[in-house]
Amino acid sequence: MDLAPSAEQQARALAVAELLAKHASPERVRAAEPLGFDGPLWQHVSARNWPDLDALLDLALVAEEMGRHLAPAPFVEVAVSRRLLRAAGVDVGVGDATITTLALHDSSSGVARLVPAGAVADAVVALRHGELVVVPIHGARPGAPVSNLGCLPIADCPVDGSDATQLMGADRAGAAHTRAVDEWRVLTASALVGLAAGALDLAVNHVTHRHQFGVPVGSFQAVQHRLADLATDLEGARLLARKAAWSADQRASDAPALAAMAFVWAAGAAHRVTTDSLHFHGGYGYTLENDIQLSFRRAKAWALVLDDPERELSRLGDTLYAVVG
Amino acid sequence: MDFALHESGEAFRSEVRVFLAEHLTQDVRERVRRTGTVHDWRFHRALGAKGWIGAGWPVEFGGQGRGPWELRIFYEECARADAPTDGLSMTLMVANTLRVAGTEVQQREILPRVLAGEVVICLGYSEPDTGSDVAAARLSAIRDGDDWILNGQKVFTSLAHEAQYVFLLTRTNADAPKHRGLTMFLVPMDTPGIDVEPLWTLGAPGRTNRTFYTDVRVPDAARVGDVDGGWDVMTAALTFERGGTLGAVRALEETVAWARTARRPDGSAVIDDPLVRRRLARVAIENEVAALLSHRTTWTAAEGHLPGVEGSMAKLFSSESVQRCTADLLDLMGTEGLLTQDQPDAPAAGAVEAAHRKAAVARIYGGTSEVLRSIVAERGLGLPRTRAAR
Ligand SMILES: Cc1cc2nc3c(=O)[nH]c(=O)nc-3n(C[C@H](O)[C@H](O)[C@H](O)COP(=O)(O)OP(=O)(O)OC[C@H]3O[C@@H](n4cnc5c(N)ncnc54)[C@H](O)[C@@H]3O)c2cc1C
Numbered sequence: 001m002d003l004a005p006s007a008e009q010q011a012r013a014l015a016v017a018e019l020l021a022k023h024a025s026p027e028r029v030r031a032a033e034p035l036g037f038d039g040p041l042w043q044h045v046s047a048r049n050w051p052d053l054d055a056l057l058d059l060a061l062v063a064e065e066m067g068r069h070l071a072p073a074p075f076v077e078v079a080v081s082r083r084l085l086r087a088a089g090v091d092v093g094v095g096d097a098t099i100t101t102l103a104l105h106d107s108s109s110g111v112a113r114l115v116p117a118g119a120v121a122d123a124v125v126a127l128r129h130g131e132l133v134v135v136p137i138h139g140a141r142p143g144a145p146v147s148n149l150g151c152l153p154i155a156d157c158p159v160d161g162s163d164a165t166q167l168m169g170a171d172r173a174g175a176a177h178t179r180a181v182d183e184w185r186v187l188t189a190s191a192l193v194g195l196a197a198g199a200l201d202l203a204v205n206h207v208t209h210r211h212q213f214g215v216p217v218g219s220f221q222a223v224q225h226r227l228a229d230l231a232t233d234l235e236g237a238r239l240l241a242r243k244a245a246w247s248a249d250q251r252a253s254d255a256p257a258l259a260a261m262a263f264v265w266a267a268g269a270a271h272r273v274t275t276d277s278l279h280f281h282g283g284y285g286y287t288l289e290n291d292i293q294l295s296f297r298r299a300k301a302w303a304l305v306l307d308d309p310e311r312e313l314s315r316l317g318d319t320l321y322a323v324v325g
Numbered sequence: 326m327d328f329a330l331h332e333s334g335e336a337f338r339s340e341v342r343v344f345l346a347e348h349l350t351q352d353v354r355e356r357v358r359r360t361g362t363v364h365d366w367r368f369h370r371a372l373g374a375k376g377w378i379g380a381g382w383p384v385e386f387g388g389q390g391r392g393p394w395e396l397r398i399f400y401e402e403c404a405r406a407d408a409p410t411d412g413l414s415m416t417l418m419v420a421n422t423l424r425v426a427g428t429e430v431q432q433r434e435i436l437p438r439v440l441a442g443e444v445v446i447c448l449g450y451s452e453p454d455t456g457s458d459v460a461a462a463r464l465s466a467i468r469d470g471d472d473w474i475l476n477g478q479k480v481f482t483s484l485a486h487e488a489q490y491v492f493l494l495t496r497t498n499a500d501a502p503k504h505r506g507l508t509m510f511l512v513p514m515d516t517p518g519i520d521v522e523p524l525w526t527l528g529a530p531g532r533t534n535r536t537f538y539t540d541v542r543v544p545d546a547a548r549v550g551d552v553d554g555g556w557d558v559m560t561a562a563l564t565f566e567r568g569g570t571l572g573a574v575r576a577l578e579e580t581v582a583w584a585r586t587a588r589r590p591d592g593s594a595v596i597d598d599p600l601v602r603r604r605l606a607r608v609a610i611e612n613e614v615a616a617l618l619s620h621r622t623t624w625t626a627a628e629g630h631l632p633g634v635e636g637s638m639a640k641l642f643s644s645e646s647v648q649r650c651t652a653d654l655l656d657l658m659g660t661e662g663l664l665t666q667d668q669p670d671a672p673a674a675g676a677v678e679a680a681h682r683k684a685a686v687a688r689i690y691g692g693t694s695e696v697l698r699s700i701v702a703e704r705g706l707g708l709p710r711t712r713a714a715r
Contacts, residue, residue: 001394002327003624009326057326204706219709224702225695229645231706232638236614239621243328261610310603313610317602320609321581 003239009061012050016062019044020069026291032072035145036153037120042073046097051079056183060190060245064238067194067302070294074117074153076187077101081125084180088132088167098122100134103157104181104306110160116305118155119145125167125180126159132173133164150301182259185306186248189241189259189266192302196234196266196273199295203227203277210282223280230273237262237269260316267303267312274299330620334394341402344375349408357409358666361525361532364412364445364484373442378413386424387440393627397620404571412445412484419446419492423511426550426558431511435490446511447488449479449536450559457696459494460504460556464538466495473510473548475518475541481690485521485534488514493538498553507555510547517541526686529666529679570643570687572615573650576680577608579673580654587672604657608650615643634705641697644687651681 005013023041032038045051050062059079066075081100082092092100103112103126112118112126123136137157146155168176204227207218217223244262247255274296278285285292303309348371357363372378381396382388391399403410420439423431438444455461464477475495485491491512498506512519518541524533550558584595584605595601618639625632655662658672666675688694702708 001330001620001624003621004628005326204708208707208709215712216709218702219711221695221699221711224706224708224711225698227706227708228641228698228701231701232618232642233614235621235638236618236642239617240610240614242326243617246326246328257609258613261613265610265614313606314599314603316610317599317604317606321584321596321602321605 003242005061009058012058013061013065015048016050016065017068019048020065020071024069024071024073026070026294029070029072029294033151034147035119036072036151037074038072041071042099043097045071045073045075046078047095049095051075051082052092052094053079055245056186056248057242057245059187060241063187063190064194064197064241067191067196068198070195070198070298072151074099074101074120076184076191077117077121079187080180080184083183084125084132084176085134085167087176090134090167100125102180102184103127103159104184107157107159110158112157112159114146114154114305115157117153118157119153121157124157124159126157127173127177128159128164130170130173131166132168132177133159133166135159135161135164148301149304150298152298152301152305154305178256181306182256183248185259185263185312186241186244188302188306189237189244189262192266192270192299193234193238193241195295195299195302196237196270199270199274199277199292199299200227200230200234202292202295203280206281217280226276227280230269230276233265233269234273237266240265257316257319260312260319263303263306264309264312264316267309270299270303330398331394334398337391337395338398338402341399342406344371344377345402345406345408349406353409354407358529361528361530362484362487363409363528363531364487365409366442366487368409369412369445370442372413373440376440378417378442379440382424382440387437393623397623401571405575407575412487415448415484416444416446419448419490419511422492422558422561423549425561427511428546428549430546431549435511444490445484445488446490446492447482447484447514449482449485449491449493449512451479451481453478453480457693459559460507462494462496462507464493464495465499466497466508466510468497469542471545472542473545475510475512475538475543477538479536479538480524481533482521482536483533485514485536486523486532490514491519491536492549494555494559497555501553504556506553507559508552509549509555509558510543511549512541512543512547516543527682528686529675529682531683531686570615570619570640570647572612572643573608573647573654573680573684574612574616576647576651576654576677577605577612579676579680580608580657581605583658583673601657604653608654611646611650615639615646618642634701637692637697637700638705640691641694641701644684645694647680647687648684651677651684655681 023044028038053059063076078099081102085092099121100123101115101117101121103115103124107126107128115124121137123134125134148154207223208216210217241262244258247258278292278296281290281292284290348368353365353368356365376389379388380391380399384390416439420436450459452462466473466475491514493510493512495508496506497508518539520537522535524535526533584601587595622632622635622639625635654677661672664671665678703710
């Protein structure tokens with residue numbers, strides 16, 4: 001066991017952090033609202049080939065940094081859909097700024113509902129009547145924002161047109177789509193871990209400097225102890241998301257279960273961390289001028305793009321304990 | 326990064342399992358259950374014969390020189406099998422301290438017997454009025470020529486009724502600041518003036534003790550560390566203690582096995598109920614988190630760092646999680662979950678009911694959850710210190 005990222009991984013995380021400090025500052029994140037997309041930022045990120053990294057663990061470590069900065073860029077969706085396209089034999093250019101995304105649910109109805117990055121994507125990969133298709137998205141970009149809690153570029157994507165291209169037939173489409181969604185779960189868990197870490201830093205900083213009753217509010221145990229629990233939950237989420245990514249790279253048999261575990265735990269931890277971090281800012285936390293509201297809204301939204309986390313837990317229960325035969 | 330446990334560790338794991346299967350007999354389990362004493366001499370001596378009491382000790386101290394991962398695996402397997410290892414862990418805490426702070430005579434006379442499984446050492450820290458604030462201990466030690474005279478009371482002195490020695494925290498200077506007036510002694514339990522009285526617990530059942538010390542005379546040779554330097558010895562010992570434990574692994578395994586076979590009145594298996602599966606899944610996630618946090622502690626130690634904050638997080642999470650999870654597993658058994666081990670129709674032979682009671686103690690001893698949260702907050706997150714009375 002070795003829990004330290006490699007020198008290469010550390011150097012890359014540092015490069016991502018440096019780039020995002022410049023191009024995904026809280027001001028830029030705010031300016032990208034309500035659509036939730038920053039074109040120049042995306043040019044930088046895609047030009048560095050980060051969405052094209054091979055190992056899911058490498059992608060996960062980048063996603064953590066993206067999450068920490070609330071980067072308005074469709075990193076997770078592009079990374080996951082490109083992996084799926086490549087698995088289908090499509091020649092996807094490395095370092096390309098083209099945005100592809102993945103419809104997370106079965107789209108046999110003809111319209112993929114509220115697809116993440118759907119509002120800014122050039123094409124969407126979808127599972128439709130058992131087959132996997134890629135459908136170009138026409139129309140003016142950036143697309144019209146669908147007003148939503150997290151200022152996410154989500155949009156309904158029609159997938160029943162004649163311009164759909166089949167990627168995989170029924171023989172392997174379902175399994176490939178399931179695996180891609182599992183990868184999305186892992187990378188989103190990683191992004192949520194980064195997001196929560198950023199929020200916790202804001203809270204720790206605030207309660208260290210804010211004085212009431214003549215002492216820093218961070219010296220009150222009622223505050224300290226909840227932050228300690230949150231830091232612990234978050235550390236667990238980080239380890240679990242990284243392990244899930246690593247297991248997927250190893251093609252381990254428990255990789256699907258770990259992906260679900262990582263997603264459910266990170267969604268819960270990010271929700272708890274951000275709500276309490278907001279709370280410990282007092283009234284200022286409720287104001288739009290305070291940055292904590294940015295993470296508070298996104299913590300819920302990033303996870304809910306998939307589904308009710310409780311339903312994800314049910315799925316996990318079926319995976320782990322379903323009675324076969 | 327690599328999340329796989331080392332292969333040598335896996336080989337060792339099978340060896341431990343074989344050992345436990347052989348020595349953890351029904352007879353041993355029955356005796357633990359009857360006496361509430363989570364220690365068994367025959368089992369303990371078998372560990373000694375195998376060389377596993379000193380598994381992690383350097384070879385020159387009579388140990389096997391095994392690394393932190395093998396030790397972790399050893400303790401995981403013991404926990405999973407519910408082996409009676411209280412005596413082992415307490416004794417090792419003191420023996421580790423003696424290796425660092427004991428006199429040559431103490432090391433020569435006691436350590437080989439510890440390794441052979443002939444000696445158990447209990448911990449005399451807590452007193453009726455001092456628990457978390459352990460440095461406020463009052464049991465007095467007064468010099469009398471070459472001897473010391475001890476007077477006072479300890480409580481929660483677990484295994485005092487089995488141990489050959491007690492590692493005793495005493496007050497030698499009442500005027501100094503509280504951390505600077507403490508001295509440690511290693512006192513034979515058969516010294517005249519020591520009385521042991523059982524104190525029964527929620528364990529199923531469980532026994533700890535009150536211990537009374539009346540004009541107990543010990544030679545200065547029984548002292549460990551400097552006079553008034555007991556706090557440094559204590560804190561050295563405490564760093565050997567926290568590592569985090571497994572989550573509710575055994576309780577989950579028992580519940581899953583029960584749910585697969587038990588039938589509802591309509592004939593369906595309990596596990597067919599999606600609500601049951603979802604709740605089992607939640608416990609499975611918490612167990613995974615607990616395991617990862619405690620593996621991180623081991624990894625930090627293996628990297629040569631002192632895992633103070635990591636260990637506190639791991640112990641905080643796993644003990645709180647076990648309390649939550651065993652309660653939920655008990656609930657999902659329905660009313661039958663109430664039945665205790667002696668009832669033939671108790672689900673999972675009452676194992677979850679027992680686990681649920683025992684879970685209450687993990688958040689109390691070895692540093693209460695509140696004490697650990699303060700460590701994580703102040704040392705881990707760097708928050709300003711809470712102003713407490715000194
Ligand atoms: C089964 C069992 C076995 C034990 N075995 C041993 C043994 O072998 N040897 C030994 O010496 N001791 C032993 N102990 C004692 C154990 O170490 C103490 O119970 C523990 O340290 C807590 O002390 P206390 O019980 O006096 O509780 P207290 O310290 O009085 O605490 C009461 C409550 O107040 C909270 N509290 C205390 N201080 C603070 C603070 N600063 N901030 C916030 N909250 C606080 C605690 O968290 C707790 O919830 C054992 C205990 C049990 C139950």
